[in-house]
Amino acid sequence: MPLKNTNIVSAAQTKFGALKGVTFREMFAxxxxxxxxxxxxxxxxxxxxxxxxxxxxxxxxxxxxxxLLLDFxxxxxxPGTRHEAACASGATALRAAIMAIESGIYDTVxxxxxxxxxxxxxxxxxxxxxxxxxDQFESSIGLTFPGVFGIAAVAHMQRYGTTEEDxxxxxxxxxxxxxxxxxxxxQKEITLEKALTPRYVAWxxxxxxxxxISDGAAAVVLTSNEKAKKYTDLPVKITGTGQASASxxxxxxxxxxxxxxxxxxxxxxxxMAGLEPKDMDFAIVHDCFTIAEIIASEDIGFFKxxxxxxxxxxxxxxxxxxxxxxxxxxxxxxxxxxxATGVKQVVVAYKELLGTAGPNQVPKHDTCIVHNFGGxxxxxxxxxxxxxxx
Amino acid sequence: MPLKNTNIVSAAQTKFGALKGVTFREMFAxxxxxxxxxxxxxxxxxxxxxxxxxxxxxxxxxxxxxxLLLDFxxxxxxPGTRHEAACASGATALRAAIMAIESGIYDTVxxxxxxxxxxxxxxxxxxxxxxxxxDQFESSIGLTFPGVFGIAAVAHMQRYGTTEEDxxxxxxxxxxxxxxxxxxxxQKEITLEKALTPRYVAWxxxxxxxxxISDGAAAVVLTSNEKAKKYTDLPVKITGTGQASASxxxxxxxxxxxxxxxxxxxxxxxxMAGLEPKDMDFAIVHDCFTIAEIIASEDIGFFKxxxxxxxxxxxxxxxxxxxxxxxxxxxxxxxxxxxATGVKQVVVAYKELLGTAGPNQVPKHDTCIVHNFGGxxxxxxxxxxxxxxx
Numbered sequence: 001m002p003l004k005n006t007n008i009v010s011a012a013q014t015k016f017g018a019l020k021g022v023t024f025r026e027m028f029a030x031x032x033x034x035x036x037x038x039x040x041x042x043x044x045x046x047x048x049x050x051x052x053x054x055x056x057x058x059x060x061x062x063x064x065x066x067x068l069l070l071d072f073x074x075x076x077x078x079p080g081t082r083h084e085a086a087c088a089s090g091a092t093a094l095r096a097a098i099m100a101i102e103s104g105i106y107d108t109v110x111x112x113x114x115x116x117x118x119x120x121x122x123x124x125x126x127x128x129x130x131x132x133x134x135d136q137f138e139s140s141i142g143l144t145f146p147g148v149f150g151i152a153a154v155a156h157m158q159r160y161g162t163t164e165e166d167x168x169x170x171x172x173x174x175x176x177x178x179x180x181x182x183x184x185x186x187q188k189e190i191t192l193e194k195a196l197t198p199r200y201v202a203w204x205x206x207x208x209x210x211x212x213i214s215d216g217a218a219a220v221v222l223t224s225n226e227k228a229k230k231y232t233d234l235p236v237k238i239t240g241t242g243q244a245s246a247s248x249x250x251x252x253x254x255x256x257x258x259x260x261x262x263x264x265x266x267x268x269x270x271x272m273a274g275l276e277p278k279d280m281d282f283a284i285v286h287d288c289f290t291i292a293e294i295i296a297s298e299d300i301g302f303f304k305x306x307x308x309x310x311x312x313x314x315x316x317x318x319x320x321x322x323x324x325x326x327x328x329x330x331x332x333x334x335x336x337x338x339x340a341t342g343v344k345q346v347v348v349a350y351k352e353l354l355g356t357a358g359p360n361q362v363p364k365h366d367t368c369i370v371h372n373f374g375g376x377x378x379x380x381x382x383x384x385x386x387x388x389x390x
Numbered sequence: 391m392p393l394k395n396t397n398i399v400s401a402a403q404t405k406f407g408a409l410k411g412v413t414f415r416e417m418f419a420x421x422x423x424x425x426x427x428x429x430x431x432x433x434x435x436x437x438x439x440x441x442x443x444x445x446x447x448x449x450x451x452x453x454x455x456x457x458l459l460l461d462f463x464x465x466x467x468x469p470g471t472r473h474e475a476a477c478a479s480g481a482t483a484l485r486a487a488i489m490a491i492e493s494g495i496y497d498t499v500x501x502x503x504x505x506x507x508x509x510x511x512x513x514x515x516x517x518x519x520x521x522x523x524x525d526q527f528e529s530s531i532g533l534t535f536p537g538v539f540g541i542a543a544v545a546h547m548q549r550y551g552t553t554e555e556d557x558x559x560x561x562x563x564x565x566x567x568x569x570x571x572x573x574x575x576x577q578k579e580i581t582l583e584k585a586l587t588p589r590y591v592a593w594x595x596x597x598x599x600x601x602x603i604s605d606g607a608a609a610v611v612l613t614s615n616e617k618a619k620k621y622t623d624l625p626v627k628i629t630g631t632g633q634a635s636a637s638x639x640x641x642x643x644x645x646x647x648x649x650x651x652x653x654x655x656x657x658x659x660x661x662m663a664g665l666e667p668k669d670m671d672f673a674i675v676h677d678c679f680t681i682a683e684i685i686a687s688e689d690i691g692f693f694k695x696x697x698x699x700x701x702x703x704x705x706x707x708x709x710x711x712x713x714x715x716x717x718x719x720x721x722x723x724x725x726x727x728x729x730a731t732g733v734k735q736v737v738v739a740y741k742e743l744l745g746t747a748g749p750n751q752v753p754k755h756d757t758c759i760v761h762n763f764g765g766x767x768x769x770x771x772x773x774x775x776x777x778x779x780x
Contacts, residue, residue, distance in 0.1 A: 057518070061529070062525045063444065064474070066475055068768070070635055076637055077634060079769075081473050081633075085457075086453060095471070103489040132453050134458060140451075248457050252461070261457075374457075375454050378458070
């Protein structure tokens, strides 16, 4: 049965990128200010906060982030919890907020995500990100994330004939879309030739197959039906939510060409929303690496297994294609401040659904799916969103 | 209005202490196995997991803990999120689980907490714990947690005449209660003289005023009313839940003799439950330091401000007193594996409410309050629990 009472009435993000001189708490406060101002939600009407952040302990030596951030953002006193599931942290915060609204305990809440990564050395960031893999069986023996997704890419290439060029085309599309997104880390197009520059990070993944290290924050205001009327005539409904896990370590996976948590979470979310993949006008998927977008678009049912690469080649997933994916640029070109990503994806979906995405507007925009995953898909959260007048 | 649908049908913990050779994931699995076996809940009936853990990134270099732990504990695939609010991490996981049940999205879920602290050096643990304070304004200038609570103790002594002996009596009571608790880290009584040994950690707090560094895990199974019948004739109801925040840094607090988040969270939880402090038969409070128990017992309304010390002196908070507090020994003597604590408190409350606490059984045990806080009370979560036949 679709969720009945969960509405998005506002959604905003900071610019993503290397935000020199802007601290962890300042980015959070900026996103909150933008989101609350946009919908005219007085801060005193926000009853609770659900915050996604992956690893501030290691990146800014700050745990217990919720009360700290809330105080700094002018929301002192309200309950706040930080939710963590690696790169899916933002979406797990969203889910907790959905349950808070659906339970009737709160009727206006904040969901936010934040990560400050560029103030640490690359070695420190790599060490921090490695904490999202199994320390005992993966990261401690040197398997970093580009390595893990490189393995998945090889498996996909071997089974389906996916090529390095197919992956590069995902990057070219991401950069093209981001070129008109003023909040993106990389606002410039790249050629296929450049995307194929053989600066390998972990074969077959090259520099342009990898999302960058970024700073950023995003915030969304959720309300009950009753309260939504107060802030907007046109809220966006969250009608389906699904979350699933998989084993953390790749050695216990039966298939490396698909992530079972993506398949499971999508199935649950579609079922709850009473909709199918064909009902989705576009998708926001977790493209931490180009191969991840290809696999995700198959896992969420946009394409059959092994057919996503062809869709990319044919422009089906382009902004003006039949099934646009990541129309504002995705993690690849917009940036990937880990804890913010899952919330930023919802911000993008919200803008597109309302038809307010400007040069990045997709043609059909009634309903969409948002896919956020953590690690190598050990966690996946999928959300189905729909404009309320549909 | 009291929560209508949230039942505890099972609750268990590992032994707390320096558990040499037992890993983070093994402790978690042990607590889950105990909790599911106790109530005869087949693992396949658990639909989602809510996990409290404070800082595994720094202590065991492991983030993204939920899927890892669930896989290891035989619960692969179900959605799991890690919830973090410093020492209140366990109770924030509990609250998310309560909302999941009350929303109707799930009807049988696991709440668990875990922390592995003793495999790190004391310096590393101190650094990790400091991440629960404001890095910019407190921890980076050397204010550690014993220091922060030392300041609170001085303020309480100055305003109310509370003495070092009063605090020592809290420690003596904790050790007495823990002496018959086989799961406690310190199972031995101490004399008042010993508690007063002048080994100062941060004046006026001495060694025996401080909770120890510990390993441990705890787990609770929550179900809807309908499902509860399947597992037990006598569930325990959670009827009230409250959470509140305060500014992280002490310099922005108007009062150091009380923690506003404890007062606020208690008020919310009592109101939701439709009960008052006088209706509580006993309390489980967050005694990370002895002064914290004294202040908490005032903040939750068991005693008027400044009157808790007298209650301790008069034995009112003893196991056989009129208002027992921490009847199994509290954090002080049972141990304080940070993320596990908030869940372990619920385990203790569950045992006491059912009358199954053996030598640690409180005489009246229909209703109780559980108080878990994080940092210096920047986060507080309060839970009101009641036996279902009351």
